[in-house]
Amino acid sequence: MEARILAEFQAIVGGRGLISSPEELHTYECDGLTNFRVMPRAVLLPNSTDQVQAIVRICQRERIPFVARGSGTGLSGGALPVENGIVISLARMNRILDVDFPNARVVVEPGVINLDVTGRVSPQKRLCGLSRPALVRHRTAPHESPMRHSNGKSHLHGPSGLRLLQ
Numbered sequence: 001m002e003a004r005i006l007a008e009f010q011a012i013v014g015g016r017g018l019i020s021s022p023e024e025l026h027t028y029e030c031d032g033l034t035n036f037r038v039m040p041r042a043v044l045l046p047n048s049t050d051q052v053q054a055i056v057r058i059c060q061r062e063r064i065p066f067v068a069r070g071s072g073t074g075l076s077g078g079a080l081p082v083e084n085g086i087v088i089s090l091a092r093m094n095r096i097l098d099v100d101f102p103n104a105r106v107v108v109e110p111g112v113i114n115l116d117v118t119g120r121v122s123p124q125k126r127l128c129g130l131s132r133p134a135l136v137r138h139r140t141a142p143h144e145s146p147m148r149h150s151n152g153k154s155h156l157h158g159p160s161g162l163r164l165l166q
């Protein structure tokens, strides 16, 4: 990848938000489906929506393919990098933005892990899980598990792509 593009990425996410050394990139060459591996050109770790937008704009301008990655635990290769592309890891976007108990609704950033949602709601005797679903607009894996899931794509799909939470 051209140095000028890397410099632009770095200006957006800061030094610690850009991974480009081959040793570190190996971590991101596959997800839970380890049979297939593609080394990304770079991995970016934004910590805000604005940063994600700025990164994607550059990708669009430079025709760089990108793949979003949560915790990389998917088993179907969805987070497998595209050849000559970059990975946008949402792991640093891990804030719980709003917990609305009366409406059983939680709004979170995409990198929030399931266990943290459960920890936040458990004082109210609520669990993040599969039964008694109610609609929630977030992307956290909605089953109770200590695994580091950061989205619910392959767990539950409600109408219009909404995620479900107990």
Ligand SMILES: Cc1cc2nc3c(=O)[nH]c(=O)nc-3n(C[C@H](O)[C@H](O)[C@H](O)COP(=O)(O)OP(=O)(O)OC[C@H]3O[C@@H](n4cnc5c(N)ncnc54)[C@H](O)[C@@H]3O)c2cc1C
Pocket: 031, 032, 067, 068, 069, 070, 071, 072, 073, 074, 075, 077, 078, 079, 090, 110, 111, 139, 141, 143, 147, 148, 149, 150, 151, 152, 153, 154, 155, 156
């Ligand atoms: C040991 C194990 C047990 C499991 N058990 C269960 C289970 O009991 N029930 C169950 O339903 N599933 C289970 N899973 C699968 C689980 O659904 C996935 O691992 C999980 O959804 C992946 O979440 P992730 O954040 O790690 O996403 P990744 O693996 O990083 O990505 C998965 C896909 O989502 C995309 N993506 C990730 N984040 C975003 C985002 N913010 N915006 C847009 N796209 C995004 C990626 O590009 C990729 O296509 C299990 C997996 C493992 C490894």
